[in-house]
Amino acid sequence: MQQRGKARSGQLSAHTLQELTVLDPWWNPPWPYTWHRTWQQYRATISRNEPVPDALQRWAAQQRTRRHTLHPHQQRLLTRIGITG
Structure with missing residues (x-):
């Protein structure tokens, strides 16, 4: 386990x-660990200055749209990677 x-x-x-x-x-x-794993993938992609894949771009857009529904710590994590409302 x-x-x-x-x-x-x-x-x-x-x-x-x-x-x-x-x-x-x-x-x-x-929050769901899948959210955190996707955050990690996005963070790693931008830290390597790689192009952001379409799936991660869609995820980032969803986070901007629903930011107000996220846990305050999730909001801070998004801000750290440049995803703001």
């Missing part, structure tokens, strides 16, 4: 949760 699943079911100790959070504060975000 993945660590996120164990965390959701209460199977991880407080120490393990803390250690995972130290490694990556967003290892278990309160």
Whole structure:
């Protein structure tokens, strides 16, 4: 079972949760992990100065449109990669 699943079911100790959070504060975000994975892909693409694929361009446009519905931390993550409302 993945660590996120164990965390959701209460199977991880407080120490393990803390250690995972130290490694990556967003290892278990309160939003769908697919959103976070797509954010990572977009961030990596622009950091390498590569052309943004159509699918990621559509994702970014969706984030701009629905920004007001996103978690405040998601909004901050989008701002960090230049996606603003």
